[in-house]
Amino acid sequence: MASRANHRVLLGCALVCAAAFLCSDETFVGAAEGQPSTPVAAASFPIASDARVAGDSKRTRFVLDLDKTIKFHAFALADPYRVVVDIPQVSFQLAAGTGTAARGLIKAFRYGLVMPGGSRIVFDLTGPARIANSYVLDAANGQPPRLVLELEEADRTTFVQSLAAESRPELRPAITDAKAAMEEAIAVPKPAAPADLRPVVVIDPGHGGIDNGTQASGESEKNLVLGFALALRDRIEKNGKYRVVLTRTDDTFIPLADRVRIARNQSAALFVSIHADALPRHEGDAQGATIYTLSDRASDAEAERLAEAENKADAIGGVNLTEEPTEVADILIDLAQRETRTFSNRFARLLMGEMKSTVRMHKHPLKSAGFKVLKAPDVPSVLIELGYVSNKGDLEHLVSENWRSRTVGSMAQAIDAFFAKRLATAGPAN
Structure with missing residues (x-):
């Protein structure tokens, strides 16, 4: 036991703070869907009710139906070719099998909670493609709020150049502020708890x-x-x-x-x-x-x-x-x-x-x-x-x-x- 304690001292380990999304005018705190959530009820999370893909191998559009508008961040990754869309925590209520069928530039996509407060949609692409347009539409003309992602075929050079412009984003600009806030909170001295041996x-x-x-x-x-x-x-x-x-x-x-x-x-x-x-x-x-x-x-x-x-x-x-x-x-x-x-x-x-x-x-x-x-x-x-x-x-x-x-x-x-x-x-x- 003593030798193992020495190894721990020599090796050391840095406490890693899980960063939460800072999104919209709300702070999403609590457990995942179906679990108790202390300050914010699960019902307050936006609901994604439908997702669909249209287009061809030159230009492909993805549409996600929501019950309220949200903020998002989209970026591309290479080797393999993917597009990632980070959004606030969402309750996905999509039909079984959604995302498994190939269409246009998209081979398949998957979705789910990626950390407390944040969900993610990952698109597997058939080849290099650039994000031609991405936006959120307000509800109008009987249509719900929608997140729209438009992909356009690109050659490898153009694709790599678009990645360089993004400077390989880690998550999103708000993450830095979230991390700093959590580190500041951790720095506040807390009353010493009895040692649990x-x-x-x-x-x-x-x-x-x-x-x-x-x-x-x-x-x-x-x-x-x-x-x-x-x-x-x-x-x-x-x-x-x-x-x-x-x-x-x-x-x-x-x-x-x-x-x-x-x-x-x-x-x-x-x-x-x-x-x-x-x-x-x-x-x-x-x-x-x-x-x-x-x-x-x-x-x-x-x-x-x-x-x-x-x-x-x-x-x-x-x-x-x-x-x-x-x-x-x-x-x-x-x-x-x-x-x-x-x-x-x-x-x-x-x-x-x-x-x-x-x-x-x-x-x-x-x-x-x-x-x-x-x-x-x-x-x-x-x-x-x-x-x-x-x-x-x-x-x-x-x-x-x-x-x-x-x-x-x-x-x-x-x-x-x-x-x-x-x-x-x-x-x-x-």
Whole structure:
């Protein structure tokens, strides 16, 4: 324990402030759609009721119907070609399948909450295109307020020049003011709270917001794993032994680097990332839960495929919300990671031992790969794939309250066993 504390001092970590949108005349504060929101009710968020695309490969128009006018910021990204539209938090009430069909310059688009107070629409383009026009129309002639985006075909040179003019915007000009305000608020001294010496367990429900994860039979991975994570938190908190932190408690997009930062800023003693995999149709069928630990070299082709898919989460969100952390010398990270990986592997084995008596496990239940979300150098971390949403039997389990209760119970027992062994090894002084 003492050596791990030294690693934390050497490595250090900067507290990252999540910046909120400053938009319109309102400040949107609170949880995502469907979650309690303290000062502002969910009903106050603008509603997007319909979205449509028209045009051809030369010029394409996107129209979003709203119940009130909003401010927005649109910009393009290259490699791959995308257009991103950032808007205040919106309640998307669009028909199922909206955004999946290709039309003109747009291959597909996705939408969702990208951080508290802000939503995002990301357009995947067929090639380079410039934003010819973008505006919001007031309600008129029986039509609701509308956000309109007009795209025009462009060559690569013109496209790159338009990016240079934008100077690669991070989010939007208002973000600087929002960040400064939050930093000022954090700087105000607060009364010291009694020290909570309980081990911190960080539970990380994968995906969220604009990133749905895998989907099948009307179920989205982001919703399945959030429900599971909330149930696991409640079970762990019952005995009062641990302090539990979730990387997200609602349908919010959290960049991978921020998930790692949350664990490090909380001085977490354990980080558990929850997911549910799916195989493409041409790759056959697979079933059962799998537990992954970090490795520079994937244990097999399937582990490598999954890590590559999961590591693209930030790209799915459109653009990273934060910069990558700057760490100190590689040698210090390597020293910390050696010990951390030992603890991670130990927990993975304990978890497999507990889960196999209550949960159907994959034929190769312990694997490793280069998951970005497991790369905290000083926090033991595992990623659990609860099952395959592409498998009918696994999907039935994933939506079953009884299955969830049994699985949560076995995971809670593994966490107890992990800390019992560590505390016994550390001795009473630690």
